[in-house]
Amino acid sequence: MTTDTSxxxxxxxxxxxxxxxxxxxxxxxxxxxxxxxxxHWGTEFGLSETQKGELAGVGLWPFAISIVLISLVIxxxxxxxxxxxxxxxxxxxxxxxxxxxxxWMLYIGTFIMALGNGAVEAAANPxxxxxxSHDKPKWLNRLHAGWPxxxxxxxxxxxxxxxxxxxxxxxxxxGLMIIPILVYTFLLLAQKFPVSERVAHGVSYRTMLGExxxxxxxxxxSLIMLEIGRVFSLPPVATFGAVAVLTLIYAFFARxxxxxxxxxxxxxxxxxxxxxxxxxxxxxxxxxxxMQKIGLAAGWVLIYTNLIVFVIRIFxxxxxxxxxxxxxLAFASALAAVGIFMMAGATGPAILAAATLYGIGKSxxxxxxxxxxxxxxxxxGAVGINMFGGAGMLAAxxxxxxxxxxxxxxxxxxxxxxxxxxQGTALTATYLTQEKVSIFGRYxxxxxxxxxxxxxxxxxxxxxxxxxxxxxxxxxxxLLPLFTLLVYLGLIFWFRSRGGYKxxxxxxxxxx
Numbered sequence: 001m002t003t004d005t006s007x008x009x010x011x012x013x014x015x016x017x018x019x020x021x022x023x024x025x026x027x028x029x030x031x032x033x034x035x036x037x038x039x040h041w042g043t044e045f046g047l048s049e050t051q052k053g054e055l056a057g058v059g060l061w062p063f064a065i066s067i068v069l070i071s072l073v074i075x076x077x078x079x080x081x082x083x084x085x086x087x088x089x090x091x092x093x094x095x096x097x098x099x100x101x102x103x104w105m106l107y108i109g110t111f112i113m114a115l116g117n118g119a120v121e122a123a124a125n126p127x128x129x130x131x132x133s134h135d136k137p138k139w140l141n142r143l144h145a146g147w148p149x150x151x152x153x154x155x156x157x158x159x160x161x162x163x164x165x166x167x168x169x170x171x172x173x174x175g176l177m178i179i180p181i182l183v184y185t186f187l188l189l190a191q192k193f194p195v196s197e198r199v200a201h202g203v204s205y206r207t208m209l210g211e212x213x214x215x216x217x218x219x220x221x222s223l224i225m226l227e228i229g230r231v232f233s234l235p236p237v238a239t240f241g242a243v244a245v246l247t248l249i250y251a252f253f254a255r256x257x258x259x260x261x262x263x264x265x266x267x268x269x270x271x272x273x274x275x276x277x278x279x280x281x282x283x284x285x286x287x288x289x290x291m292q293k294i295g296l297a298a299g300w301v302l303i304y305t306n307l308i309v310f311v312i313r314i315f316x317x318x319x320x321x322x323x324x325x326x327x328x329l330a331f332a333s334a335l336a337a338v339g340i341f342m343m344a345g346a347t348g349p350a351i352l353a354a355a356t357l358y359g360i361g362k363s364x365x366x367x368x369x370x371x372x373x374x375x376x377x378x379x380x381g382a383v384g385i386n387m388f389g390g391a392g393m394l395a396a397x398x399x400x401x402x403x404x405x406x407x408x409x410x411x412x413x414x415x416x417x418x419x420x421x422x423q424g425t426a427l428t429a430t431y432l433t434q435e436k437v438s439i440f441g442r443y444x445x446x447x448x449x450x451x452x453x454x455x456x457x458x459x460x461x462x463x464x465x466x467x468x469x470x471x472x473x474x475x476x477x478x479l480l481p482l483f484t485l486l487v488y489l490g491l492i493f494w495f496r497s498r499g500g501y502k503x504x505x506x507x508x509x510x511x512x
Contacts, residue, residue: 019187020124021146026180027117028150037170048445053405060397064390066118071386079193082123089116126382130197138317141367145313148306155303198381201506211380213258214251221246223394271480273392274400276362305359312363330488336361337481344474375503411469
């Protein structure tokens with residue numbers, strides 16, 4: 001038997017936590033190893049900056065498809081079957097990456113692995129919220145310490161491989177993903193699972209859907225269909241028609257628009273996730289030039305910031321208990337904004353100071369936001385908590401990573417035009433000759449083959465423009481946590497006007 005239906009099963013379970021922690025670690029292996037090899041993909045397959053951004057993005061947005069869809073049925077199919085689905089996706093996706101011969105095989109392989117990542121989150125978040133329902137902020141933060149923990153271990157292994165076996169190639173680096181996949185699969189074999197917190201307390205399926213509401217469904221389906229429409233070149237009428245159909249189906253079952261606070265927090269999750277995940281997707285590329293000046297690989301910035309995140313998430317419970325979740329999120333947003341803006345202009349050792357602020361700030365985003373969702377809307381169950389994860393991944397994957405790439409491409413185009421006007425050259429006409437498509441529309445892109453074969457003088461111009469473009473992208477990203485800071489401050493005052501922030505506990509008299 002694999003399911004324990006007793007409510008007493010929801011007071012802590014070390015085995016389930018360890019298995020879920022290992023599974024979250026596997027998802028971050030996929031993330032960092034892709035981030036470390038994306039430059040190699042660009043060189044080998046002649047990809048533009050925006051295409052590299054799209055490959056970074058497809059590691060994120062399919063996550064949201066699986067996390068949202070699985071959330072709708074996870075109380076029926078169970079936690080264990082969901083974890084097995086994740087393991088299969090990880091293995092199949094990894095196989096496709098090994099056989100990749102161009103952009104689309106990389107895209108499809110990353111897509112399938114992202115579905116597996118989403119399945120892990122779809123199971124892990126409501127499972128830990130159920131098993132540790134008495135202290136969700138502490139244990140959800142600890143669960144998501146597996147993300148930076150996996151990034152640290154995966155990054156160190158990848159860089160060690162590059163140092164001791166530089167001829168191994170990116171396929172061997174990507175193959176390291178199999179290590180945590182095997183670990184969590186082994187731990188999965190012996191586990192028994194409880195029913196979810198919602199089911200244990202008799203909250204109906206319709207009530208769960210109604211807490212999030214069809215407005216939330218509209219937001220998520222819009223983001224999903226925008227990317228699917230781009231990938232399959234769907235006409236706008238088909239894209240928006242699909243959004244309408246998906247929203248109407250959800251509305252038919254939910255019969256409610258959703259709680260206003262839930263919708264606001266859902267929207268707020270998007271810039272938080274873009275700040276953390278989209279920046280992490282690009283940080284090796286963005287910080288490469290400055291890190292080379294001090295003799296370090298750019299990946300060390302990612303590893304360093306994630307070491308900070310790992311430690312803070314393990315011990316976040318005490319701080320959150322003292323300052324409440326919203327106060328911690330406001331403080332974290334301020335630190336992240338300052339850190340990212342400093343990274344845009346930092347040189348030498350100052351990079352580490354900026355990265356420290358960014359690392360401390362982003363530490364609290366994911367787990368604490370999940371905890372707020374689950375504490376304030378426990379009746380929303382798996383759908384509620386996972387809509388937050390889905391919205392974050394959708395925003396980071398569809399908008400954030402592509403926006404960073406598009407910002408760099410745009411900065412490079414403008415820089416080329418200014419150089420041509422000042423120097424009387426024709427670099428724009430010579431190299432800016434390809435037309436490509438992203439979620440933001442058609443755009444002129446550099447012909448990477450021509451750039452690779454360019455004279456040294458032209459290459460020097462492109463190198464200088466690339467450094468400027470990366471810094472411009474970071475400056476724009478710093479505006480997002482500044483925005484979330486202002487909103488969280490407003491929410492803090494709103495809760496104070498209502499007696500202060502308090503978790504909603506199922507089973508208490510006021511919830512009957």
